[in-house]
Amino acid sequence: MENCDITIVGGGSAGLAALKHLSSLGKQAILLEAGKDVGSKNVSGGILYSKKSNNGKMYNVEDIYGESFLTESPYERLITKYILNATSKDKVFSIDLTEAHNYQTNFGFSVLLNKLNSWFAKEAQSVAEKLGGGIITGVHVRSLRWDEKRSKIIVETDELEEFETKVMIAADGVNSEIAEMTNAREKFSPSELYQGVKVVVKLPEKLIEERFNITNSNEGVAYLFAGDVSLNLIGGGFLYTNRDSLSIGGVYHYDSLLENPIEPAEIVNAMLRNPLISELIKDDVPLKEIDKTLPKEEQVRKSFAVTKLLNNWNELRQLYYSHKLKMKSIEDRKYNSEEEIKSKLDNLTQKLTDEYHTKFMTNYIELEYTTKLVPDGKRGRMKKPYHKNILFIGDAAGRGIFFGPRIEGLNVGIDDAARASIAIARSLDKNNFGTDYLGEFYTQSIEQSPYSVDMKEIDKQYLSVILNSTRKKISSDALGLKHKLLFNLISNDGLRNFFITLINKYGYTRLLSFIESEDVYFKIPIKIADKLGTVKSSTYIPQIPTVQDRVAKLCYHEDTISHIKILNSGQNFLKKMVTLCPTKCYSLEGNDVILQHEGCIECGTCSKETEWRHPRGEKGVVFKYG
Numbered sequence: 001m002e003n004c005d006i007t008i009v010g011g012g013s014a015g016l017a018a019l020k021h022l023s024s025l026g027k028q029a030i031l032l033e034a035g036k037d038v039g040s041k042n043v044s045g046g047i048l049y050s051k052k053s054n055n056g057k058m059y060n061v062e063d064i065y066g067e068s069f070l071t072e073s074p075y076e077r078l079i080t081k082y083i084l085n086a087t088s089k090d091k092v093f094s095i096d097l098t099e100a101h102n103y104q105t106n107f108g109f110s111v112l113l114n115k116l117n118s119w120f121a122k123e124a125q126s127v128a129e130k131l132g133g134g135i136i137t138g139v140h141v142r143s144l145r146w147d148e149k150r151s152k153i154i155v156e157t158d159e160l161e162e163f164e165t166k167v168m169i170a171a172d173g174v175n176s177e178i179a180e181m182t183n184a185r186e187k188f189s190p191s192e193l194y195q196g197v198k199v200v201v202k203l204p205e206k207l208i209e210e211r212f213n214i215t216n217s218n219e220g221v222a223y224l225f226a227g228d229v230s231l232n233l234i235g236g237g238f239l240y241t242n243r244d245s246l247s248i249g250g251v252y253h254y255d256s257l258l259e260n261p262i263e264p265a266e267i268v269n270a271m272l273r274n275p276l277i278s279e280l281i282k283d284d285v286p287l288k289e290i291d292k293t294l295p296k297e298e299q300v301r302k303s304f305a306v307t308k309l310l311n312n313w314n315e316l317r318q319l320y321y322s323h324k325l326k327m328k329s330i331e332d333r334k335y336n337s338e339e340e341i342k343s344k345l346d347n348l349t350q351k352l353t354d355e356y357h358t359k360f361m362t363n364y365i366e367l368e369y370t371t372k373l374v375p376d377g378k379r380g381r382m383k384k385p386y387h388k389n390i391l392f393i394g395d396a397a398g399r400g401i402f403f404g405p406r407i408e409g410l411n412v413g414i415d416d417a418a419r420a421s422i423a424i425a426r427s428l429d430k431n432n433f434g435t436d437y438l439g440e441f442y443t444q445s446i447e448q449s450p451y452s453v454d455m456k457e458i459d460k461q462y463l464s465v466i467l468n469s470t471r472k473k474i475s476s477d478a479l480g481l482k483h484k485l486l487f488n489l490i491s492n493d494g495l496r497n498f499f500i501t502l503i504n505k506y507g508y509t510r511l512l513s514f515i516e517s518e519d520v521y522f523k524i525p526i527k528i529a530d531k532l533g534t535v536k537s538s539t540y541i542p543q544i545p546t547v548q549d550r551v552a553k554l555c556y557h558e559d560t561i562s563h564i565k566i567l568n569s570g571q572n573f574l575k576k577m578v579t580l581c582p583t584k585c586y587s588l589e590g591n592d593v594i595l596q597h598e599g600c601i602e603c604g605t606c607s608k609e610t611e612w613r614h615p616r617g618e619k620g621v622v623f624k625y626g
């Protein structure tokens with residue numbers, strides 16, 4: 001039987017950081033990823049943060065990948081402005097929370113995970129392969145057992161011969177099968193989860209900069225949303241500027257969705273329909289139309305010709321609106337000047353309109369629709385993130401910080417990965433994989449992480465930064481009596497600090513339902529927007545694709561075998577999946593719920609009450625953006 005020292009399961013940002021760090025520590029490790037390529041299964045919002053804290057060391061992305069992360073990695077934009085928008089119908093009231101975004105932050109970049117994780121993989125692979133390790137994609141770990149005498153884990157996959165490993169890192173995400181097959185933790189309960197939903201919208205670089213008042217082309221803006229745009233769910237929306245696209249979506253408490261099931265697509269649609277957002281996403285979109293009265297052959301000829309011209313038009317437009325591409329094309333002498341590119345683009349537009357009757361209409365272009373569960377570290381993180389000689393990291397361990405405007409999972413998973421790597425390197429050096437030496441050491445290290453403190457306690461200073469930014473713009477008179485009292489109470493530094501000390505002592509998690517309440521997430525924001533907001537109008541109403549259109553745009557490597565099995569088709573929970581499954585895989589037939597797994601995007605929303613597995617290696621959905 002083949003054997004290796006360390007096996008990492010899962011090639012998301014956490015697993016890849018573990019491979020890179022272990023390799024940097026001189027340890028041979030292999031990483032198994034179910035997706036055909038790294039990055040094809042990962043989804044984020046997302047802003048990747050690098051943080052600093054007075055509470056202790058944090059392992060940041062640049063500690064793992066070196067300074068080349070800053071100079072070479074394909075991040076999107078450095079976020080320098082962070083605005084919270086309270087919404088009520090067509091009214092919006094904006095509060096600048098840049099100070100909160102900057103709090104204990106080295107930097108925060110908007111990222112698209114397919115691109116970024118592929119870069120992480122390349123960096124990790126180049127070090128790992130020198131030690132005989134590396135990444136194997138298209139391999140799904142199916143089950144584990146132990147050779148108890150030698151304490152080795154025997155790994156079974158759907159694709160490879162079984163093999164032995166001395167130690168394992170489970171980085172297999174929120175729906176961790178390793179956690180389930182080892183009983184290391186229960187499946188997360190709805191109160192320990194969020195459902196995140198997102199669309200990526202195409203928008204030329206220059207238009208993004210004009211619309212968001214961005215003066216430095218490397219920089220970008222993050223918008224957060226609270227109020228009626230959240231459809232009375234506990235959670236909030238986001239809009240992040242990427243280089244030439246926008247990530248728009250939201251993260252909502254899963255239990256609030258179960259109570260009041262709303263289609264994930266409808267949540268994101270409500271964002272897109274908000275006039276502030278509609279105005280930001282709109283663009284000139286060509287509409288290919290072929291005269292159906294022409295002879296068939298002529299129709300085909302015209303269709304080919306228009307498609308070719310439209311491809312040229314899209315390419316040229318992207319180049320014209322991109323600083324980098326435009327400069328490069330002029331440097332490479334493909335074009336002599338910006339004016340020449342503009343005039344070529346105008347000519348193409350003219351030709352498409354005059355000769356081929358192409359119409360240019362105002363609309364937006366959606367590139368990808370995704371959904372994924374996200375664990376809430378405050379409630380669901382594993383208190384002891386190990387089982388025998390397996391260490392859990394990132395979403396698999398239920399670790400993430402979601403407090404007010406903070407959405408942080410990527411950086412937390414990277415910190416976990418470094419700590420797990422150090423614990424394993426130490427165990428390998430002493431050939432000691434006992435739980436006291438490995439699992440407990442890792443648990444202590446994780447507990448010392450400032451991120452763990454943030455999952456257990458309210459950070460008084462952070463809250464005061466948020467409140468100061470808010471108070472600068474809002475007087476409590478703008479609120480009704482009840483909310484005015486609440487606002488005055490938390491605005492008083494002394495009183496607030498006293499109460500927070502009590503809350504932290506009593507147990508922050510026990511009071512979460514009061515803190516993460518309807519008042520905070522939508523009632524107060526709605527009131528503020530009603531009283532203080534300005535009316536935003538848009539003459540443009542986005543033509544939003546249906547779920548079927550969105551699914552049709554996704555790429556799948558279909559598996560004839562379903563990776564999900566229904567256990568009880570009459571169950572109330574499954575009936576809710578008819579609404580809550582983002583791609584409508586569930587439907588009702590009489591009183592029974594049936595599943596068609598083909599459109600599944602592996603979000604995990606239905607996993608709680610089903611027999612849920614990831615698809616076999618290389619199978620299932622392939623995200624192009626993430």
Ligand SMILES: Cc1cc2nc3c(=O)[nH]c(=O)nc-3n(C[C@H](O)[C@H](O)[C@H](O)COP(=O)(O)OP(=O)(O)OC[C@H]3O[C@@H](n4cnc5c(N)ncnc54)[C@H](O)[C@@H]3O)c2cc1C
Pocket residue numbers: 009010011012013014015032033034035039041042043044045046047048049139140141142171172173174176177178196197198249250251371372373374393394395396400407408409410411412413614
């Ligand atoms: C809408 C949304 C917005 C978010 N916004 C932010 C944000 O702004 N900032 C932030 O920091 N975080 C954000 N997060 C959270 C963040 O994206 C996650 O915490 C992070 O991506 C998790 O990384 P991971 O490596 O732990 O898991 P994953 O990325 O889920 O990776 C797990 C990997 O394991 C593989 N795998 C699973 N099972 C097996 C198996 N049995 N065998 C082999 N391979 C397997 C999967 O294919 C997958 O590639 C957001 C999440 C969502 C959904």
Ligand code: SF4
Pocket residue numbers: 564577580581582583584585586597599600601602603604605606607
């Ligand atoms: S079938 Fe389940 S895992 Fe797949 S997309 Fe629907 S809810 Fe998500």
